[in-house]
Amino acid sequence: MDLRSNVDTLIDRFKDGDKMALAKAMTLVENGASELVDRIKSEKNMKSESEPWIIGITGAPGVGKSTLIDKLIDPFSTDNKRVFVFAVDPTSKLSGGAILGDRVRMQRYATNDNVFIRSVATRGSNGGVSYHLIDMIDLALAFGYDIVIVETVGAGQIDLDIFDISDTTVLVLMPEQGDGIQTYKAGMTEMADIFVINKADKRGADKMVEQLRVMMSTRAVRKWQSPILKVISTENVGIDILVKELKRHRRYLLSSKKIKDRERLRKLMKVKGNMLAKFEASLSKTLEGLSNEELDSLNRHEMYIRILKNFLDGKEGEDECQ
Amino acid sequence: MKRKLRVLIAKPGLDGHDRGAKVVAHALKDAGIEVIYTGLRQTPLQIVNTAIQEDVDVIGLSILSGAHMRLFPEIMKLLKEKKTAGILVFAGGVIPEDDIPKLNEIGIQHVFTPGTPTDEVVSFLKNKFPDRV
Structure with missing residues (x-):
C-alpha cells in the first residue's frame, strides 16, 4: 500500500512516530499539499515544552x-x-x-x-x-x-x-x-x-x-x-x-522578544512561498501556451489579464500529485 | 504537476571508485530526475535508512568490489524488514553474468554491466515510471 495515497493512515503513523510516514508527508508537502501540514498540526498534540x-x-x-x-x-x-x-x-x-x-x-x-x-x-x-x-x-x-x-x-x-x-x-x-x-x-x-x-x-x-x-x-x-x-x-x-x-x-x-519577530517573518514567508509556487506554475503554463502570433499581437495589459485569469481559474496544479 | 522521481545512488561496501555512480547520477539529473548521492563506503543500514529519509522511488546500487553477493541480499533483507514496499532496486558495476539471475531472484530488478550506455539506464526508468520521467 502506498502511504502517500492513504492520508488517514499516513497521519496515524506520523502521530505514532513512524519516520517513514514523516518522510512521505515531506514528499507530499514538497509537492504542494500544504493543507496536510495544517491537518497534522491540528490533530497532533504539539510538543511544546521546548x-x-x-x-x-x-x-x-x-x-x-x-x-x-x-x-x-x-x-x-x-x-x-x-x-x-x-x-x-x-x-x-x-x-x-x-x-x-x-x-x-x-x-x-x-x-x-x-x-x-x-x-x-x-x-x-x-x-x-x-x-x-x-x-x-x-x-x-x-x-x-x-x-x-x-x-x-x-x-x-x-x-x-x-x-x-x-x-x-x-x-x-x-x-x-x-x-x-x-x-x-x-x-x-x-x-x-x-x-x-x-x-x-x-x-x-x-x-x-x-x-x-x-x-x-x-x-x-x-x-x-x-x-x-x-x-x-x-x-x-x-x-x-x-x-x-x-x-x-x-x-x-x-x-x-525578537523571537516573535522571527516567527512572524517565517509565517509571512510561508504564505509567500506557497503562493509563489502556485503562481509560478500557473504563469509558466500560460506562457508556454502562448502562440507566437499571440506573443506579438497581445499588448501587455491583455497579457497580464490572461495570466491572472488563468491563475484564478486554474486548478491549483501542484496539489494534483499523489 | 507530476511528482518528481527521486533516485538514491548508493555505494555499498569498501571499493573507492565512484566514477560510474557519478556518470549515472549525471545522466539521471539530465533526464529531469532528482538524484540523491550517498558517497562512498556505505553500510546496508546506512543505505536503507537514507532511502527511507529521502522517500526515494528507486535505489541504484553501484559496486566494483565483488562483494555484491554478500551486500545486496543484506540490503534487500533490510528493505523488507523495514517494509519499504514499492522501492525499485537496480544495480550496476562489475557483476559476473552468473550472479545476475540470483540477484534478480532476491528482487533486484535489473543489473547493468560495465559499458552500458547511460541512455539505457534512463530508458529503463522511463519504462518503469512512464508518466514521471
Whole structure:
C-alpha cells in the first residue's frame, strides 16, 4: 500500500512516530499539499515544552557548509536534542533534475536515531532554498525535532530567503574570498547573525577577520553584534565556540522578544512561498501556451489579464500529485 | 504537476571508485530526475535508512568490489524488514553474468554491466515510471 495515497493512515503513523510516514508527508508537502501540514498540526498534540530552533547555514559553494553542519550535529544531538537537517541543492534549469549531494558529508548520522537528514531541490525558487521548505520544517517540528538546521544552496549575495526562515543564520566564508569592499555591500554580510571564517588554516584568514571587523566598526551599532569566528571544520577546530555563540544568540532572541519577530517573518514567508509556487506554475503554463502570433499581437495589459485569469481559474496544479 | 522521481545512488561496501555512480547520477539529473548521492563506503543500514529519509522511488546500487553477493541480499533483507514496499532496486558495476539471475531472484530488478550506455539506464526508468520521467 502506498502511504502517500492513504492520508488517514499516513497521519496515524506520523502521530505514532513512524519516520517513514514523516518522510512521505515531506514528499507530499514538497509537492504542494500544504493543507496536510495544517491537518497534522491540528490533530497532533504539539510538543511544546521546548521552543523550536531553526538555524540557517549559508554561504558560497565550496566554503564548507555541509562539513560544518556535520560537526554541529554532534554537540546538539548529544545534548539530548533531536536534530533535523534540510540540505538544499539547486534544480537544473535545463532538465528540472538535480544532484543532491550534501548529505555525503553527514552520512555517519544515517544510523543515528536522533538525526534525520532530508535533501531538497530548489525546484524553481531563486531564494536559495525552496518554496515549500517552511511547510517541511513545520512537519519536522510537529514530529518532535527540537533543532532544525537548514543548509542553503551555495549562495551568493541575494539568495536571502534563509534570513526570513531561520531564527539564527550563520554566514560561512573562507579566506581570500574577495577584498574588503565585498563586506560592505548590501546582501548577506549585513544580515548574518554569526560569521564563520571556515578553513581558517588557509592563508588570508586573519585578513578576512580584520576586514569584517572594520566593516562592523563602521556600521551603526546593533544590539546583537555578530561575532566573527575562525573555524576549521575538518579538524573540529572552533566548533565548540560556534556552538556557544549559537546558544548565546538564541538566548538573546528569547530575552529580547525578537523571537516573535522571527516567527512572524517565517509565517509571512510561508504564505509567500506557497503562493509563489502556485503562481509560478500557473504563469509558466500560460506562457508556454502562448502562440507566437499571440506573443506579438497581445499588448501587455491583455497579457497580464490572461495570466491572472488563468491563475484564478486554474486548478491549483501542484496539489494534483499523489 | 507530476511528482518528481527521486533516485538514491548508493555505494555499498569498501571499493573507492565512484566514477560510474557519478556518470549515472549525471545522466539521471539530465533526464529531469532528482538524484540523491550517498558517497562512498556505505553500510546496508546506512543505505536503507537514507532511502527511507529521502522517500526515494528507486535505489541504484553501484559496486566494483565483488562483494555484491554478500551486500545486496543484506540490503534487500533490510528493505523488507523495514517494509519499504514499492522501492525499485537496480544495480550496476562489475557483476559476473552468473550472479545476475540470483540477484534478480532476491528482487533486484535489473543489473547493468560495465559499458552500458547511460541512455539505457534512463530508458529503463522511463519504462518503469512512464508518466514521471
